[in-house]
Amino acid sequence: MKIFNTLNNRKEEFVPIEEGKVRMYVCGPTVYNYIHIGNARPMIVFDTVRRYFEYKGYDVNFVSNFTDVDDKIIAKANEEGVTAAEIAERYTKACQEDMAGMNVMPATTHPKATEEIDGMIEMIQNLIDKGYAYAKNGTVFFRTRQFKGYGKLSGKNLDDLEAGARIAVDDEKEDSMDFVLWKPMKPGEPYWESPWGNGRPGWHIECSVMSNKYLGKEIDIHAGGEDLVFPHHENEIAQSEAANGTAFSRYWMHNAFLNINNHKMSKSAGNFFTVKDIAEKYPLQVLRFFMLSAHYRSPLNFSDDLMESAKASLERITTSVFNMNHLLKNASDKEYTDADKEFAAQIESFKANFDAAMEDDFNTADAISSIFEIVRLANSYLSSDKPLALINDVKQSVVSLCNVLGIICEEEEELPSEEIEKLIEERNEARKARNFARADEIRDMLANEGIVLEDTREGVRWKRV
Numbered sequence: 001m002k003i004f005n006t007l008n009n010r011k012e013e014f015v016p017i018e019e020g021k022v023r024m025y026v027c028g029p030t031v032y033n034y035i036h037i038g039n040a041r042p043m044i045v046f047d048t049v050r051r052y053f054e055y056k057g058y059d060v061n062f063v064s065n066f067t068d069v070d071d072k073i074i075a076k077a078n079e080e081g082v083t084a085a086e087i088a089e090r091y092t093k094a095c096q097e098d099m100a101g102m103n104v105m106p107a108t109t110h111p112k113a114t115e116e117i118d119g120m121i122e123m124i125q126n127l128i129d130k131g132y133a134y135a136k137n138g139t140v141f142f143r144t145r146q147f148k149g150y151g152k153l154s155g156k157n158l159d160d161l162e163a164g165a166r167i168a169v170d171d172e173k174e175d176s177m178d179f180v181l182w183k184p185m186k187p188g189e190p191y192w193e194s195p196w197g198n199g200r201p202g203w204h205i206e207c208s209v210m211s212n213k214y215l216g217k218e219i220d221i222h223a224g225g226e227d228l229v230f231p232h233h234e235n236e237i238a239q240s241e242a243a244n245g246t247a248f249s250r251y252w253m254h255n256a257f258l259n260i261n262n263h264k265m266s267k268s269a270g271n272f273f274t275v276k277d278i279a280e281k282y283p284l285q286v287l288r289f290f291m292l293s294a295h296y297r298s299p300l301n302f303s304d305d306l307m308e309s310a311k312a313s314l315e316r317i318t319t320s321v322f323n324m325n326h327l328l329k330n331a332s333d334k335e336y337t338d339a340d341k342e343f344a345a346q347i348e349s350f351k352a353n354f355d356a357a358m359e360d361d362f363n364t365a366d367a368i369s370s371i372f373e374i375v376r377l378a379n380s381y382l383s384s385d386k387p388l389a390l391i392n393d394v395k396q397s398v399v400s401l402c403n404v405l406g407i408i409c410e411e412e413e414e415l416p417s418e419e420i421e422k423l424i425e426e427r428n429e430a431r432k433a434r435n436f437a438r439a440d441e442i443r444d445m446l447a448n449e450g451i452v453l454e455d456t457r458e459g460v461r462w463k464r465v
Contacts, residue, residue: 001013001014001056001359002014002359002360002361003221003251003253003361003362004253004297004361005250005251005252005253006153006229006252006253006254007152007153007249007251007252009155011360011361012251014220014251015250016058016220017218017219017220017250020057020058020059021058021059021060021061022050022053022058022059022060022061022220022221023061023215023216023219023220023221024046024049024050024053024060024061024062024063024215024219024220024221024222024223025063025064025207025210025211025215025219025221025222025223025249026042026043026046026062026063026064026107026222026223026224027042027064027065027207027223027224027225027228027232027233028064028065028066028067028110029066029067029095030067030070030072030073031066031067031068031073031087031088031091031092031095032070032072032073032075032076032087032088032091033072033076033091033274034091034094034095034098034274034275034276035094035095035098035274035275036265036272036273036274036275037258037265037273037274037275037278037287037302038225038257038258038265039275040098040102040275040287040291041225041255041258041291041296041300042223042224042225042255043099043102043104044102044104044287044288044291044292044406045255045291045292045296045362046064046223046253046255047103047104047105047406048292048362048364048404048405048406049221049223049253049362050062050105051105051403051404051405051406052358052362052404055404060108061108061109061214061215062105062107062108062109063107063108063109063110063111063210063211063214063215064107064110065110065111065112065113065206065207065210066088066092066095066110066111066112066113067113067203067206068085068088068089068092068112068113068114069084069088069113069114069190069200069201070203073087073088074188074189074190078188083190084189084190085114085190088112088114092112094276098275098276098279098284101275101279101284102275102284102285102287102288102406103284103285103288103406103407103408104406105406108214109214111210111213111214113201113206113210114190116206116209116210116213117192117200117201119209119210119212119213120182120201120205120206120209121182121192121194121195123205123208123209123212123239123243124140124181124182124194124201124205125195126243127142127181127239127242127243128140130242130243131143131146132146132147132242132243133181134174135182135195135196136172136173137172137184138182138183138184138196138197138199139172139180139182139183139184139196139199140180140181140182140196141172141173141174141178141179141180141181142178142179142180142181142235142238142239142242143174143175143178144158144175144177144178144179144238145158145175145177146242147238147241147242149237149238149241150234150237150238151234152237153229153230153233153234153237153252154229154230154231154233154234156230156234158177161177162176162177179202179204179231179235180202181201181202181204181205181239182194182196182199182200182201182202182205183199183200183201183202184196184197184198184199185197185198185199185200203232204231204232204235204236204239205239207232207236208236208239208240208243208248211236211240211248212240212243212244217240217244217246217248218244218246218247218248218249218250219248219249219250220249220250220251221249221250221251221252221253222236222248222249222251222252222253223252223253223254223255224254224255225254225255225257226254226255226256226257227257228254229252229254233252236248237249253296254297255296255297256296256297256298256299256300257299257300258299258300258301258302259299259300259301259302260272260273260301260302260303261301261302261303262301265302273302275287278307281307282307282311285314285407285408286307286310286311286314287307287310288405288406288407289310289313289314289368289407290302290306290307290310292364292365292368292405292407293310293313293364293365293368294364294365295361295362295363295364295365296362296364297361313372314407314409316372316375317371317372317375317398317402317407317409318409318410318411320375320378320379320398321395321398321399321409321410322410322411323379324378324382324391324394324395324398325395325410327382327383327384327386327391328388328391328392328395330384331384331385331386331387331388331391332388333387333388333389334386334387334388335387336387336389336390340386340387340390343377343381343390344390344393346377347374347377347393347394347397350370350371350373350374350377351370351374351397351401353366353370353373354367354370354371354401354404357369357370358404364405367401367404367405368405370401371398371401371402374394374397374398374401375398377394378394378395378398382394420446420451420462423442423445423446424442424446424453424460424462426438426442427439427442427443427453427460428460430442446462451463
């Protein structure tokens, strides 16, 4: 398996720290509002990376944080007259709902910045003790030039950055390139006690601390959007390696930007869309399919036309699976003919192509093409007079490969109304016989199928929820 490693700017063979295991950290959202579709891209991309590792048998420890204390959260709280904690909790829940809608699996651990403050204070003190950081009037800064490897991820040179005059100068700093690890409290802001006074952590330190706590000093993969390469990930490397005395992450993965109708997404341009906005128009599975239709390192353009195309493409797959399920109801056990065997071999070749695409830096676009080839063959060859085992194998192949991409291509069949009525009648008979255990069992069984029973004077009514 090869991964494009931003650290060395090339594809490299993936060699985990520990055989059969992957330690992976993905920078999560700052929860001050609903997540937008730009936030959705790394969530979907790196969830797919995780799924592929698990498909190949790796044990993946996947950590993704929620930044729940930040200037934007505080500003939103002040605007609404509520606490920062209330804003963070509201939008964390909203984010989790959107992630579930996009079929993004929950992380192994979802740490929150406010719950890891002690660890941040400990790492900051460690950096001070080692001479990499200094306190000045309640603020703690990292001595950027003290870390000799600074710039190795982004390729940026400190002297060039300073000459660019785009870095804000702070009289408290020893050097204009130093960055904040801890900031003093301001009136009305949340704060924590520390050896340097009441305050709160800078943004960069939280990921270093949470990665170290939940994954260890050295991890396999650190990932996020390409906008995080500098300064966030560059600063994470400096902090982590200075504090721990070892390499931070072996591989750095970054997804490219998402544009809207060939323009950068922004509220001022009127082309800003949240995931919830998209959900009003399309199933979020369509959004996921759209995001994976291009390689994660390629810029992706979002438009209504492209979403409609993604919707139609996804329907080709789901319709094929639906048709195969129908064929299975009428097919019978038969011996494979030579033509069946040749067809089955072709299916296997496209499954191998799927794996090859994913092994080549997670090329989901080519992987989806392999699924379409299987669908094309299935639509042209399969019929109810083909062997049941063959039809089932092809269907399971499509479902399995789609599952690797997090694409749901087979809807759960609803319990037929006739079956519900039969179970209700059985429940009524059980109650008459005072077999309340069976009656309750049937009620629970129907509840698990999303069927709610209402006992009325006119009899039992039911509805789907």
